[in-house]
Amino acid sequence: MTKWSRLEPAQAISDLLKWLTIGWAIGILAGTASAALLATLEWATQWRESHRWSWLLLPVGGLISGLIYHYLGRSVAAGNNLAIAQIHDPRTVIPLRMAPLVFLGTTIAHVVGASVGREGTAVQMGAALADRLTLLLGLPAAERRLVLMAGIGGRCASVFGTPLAGMLFGLEVLAVGKLRYDGLFVCAIAAIVGDRVTLAWGLHRQLTASRSSPN
Structure with a gap:
């Protein structure tokens, strides 16, 4: 028996519309950020x-990224780890600064040619942006967990162009193989x-691995 079938029809419709709205809001945030x-x-x-010598800036890029995270x-x-820990045991809202900082770190990594993955950027930005909704809506811990999962899944789906894989990743982010x-x-x-x-923003995604956030 599903969650919806145990509810009164009016309550089921209300919950359905609530999560539909939240899902749309998260998707808009995730898609725009991506x-x-x-x-x-x-x-x-x-x-x-176009500037092949830019690899010489790798130490400078690393130093700048380190200083940014050290001071800000x-x-x-x-x-x-912070994003996943909050899904396991939601206690404090993830600081919004995580999103712009990992965005900046990703950009620096690309400029200097650092070899890193894009998945970390999707997880961190998705969690930080989605968690703003839990703060604004005052959602309890159990529902906040679902919002964080949706934020991570929405960001992975939008940044890679893989909605099914993004959804599944969000569902099993706590433990691989357990949805x-x-x-x-x-x-x-x-x-x-x-x-x-x-x-809709006119961006096209590459499904192959690429350089991105070091976290």
């Missing part, structure tokens, strides 16, 4: 390829909407 990130990375990649990002230095079915609906909406919003 579009901004992809556009910035495209510019950074083109600049690096100590509260979010845990990166992916949180109570988050299926909101994760699916966030992933689909996020993917469509990024496309």
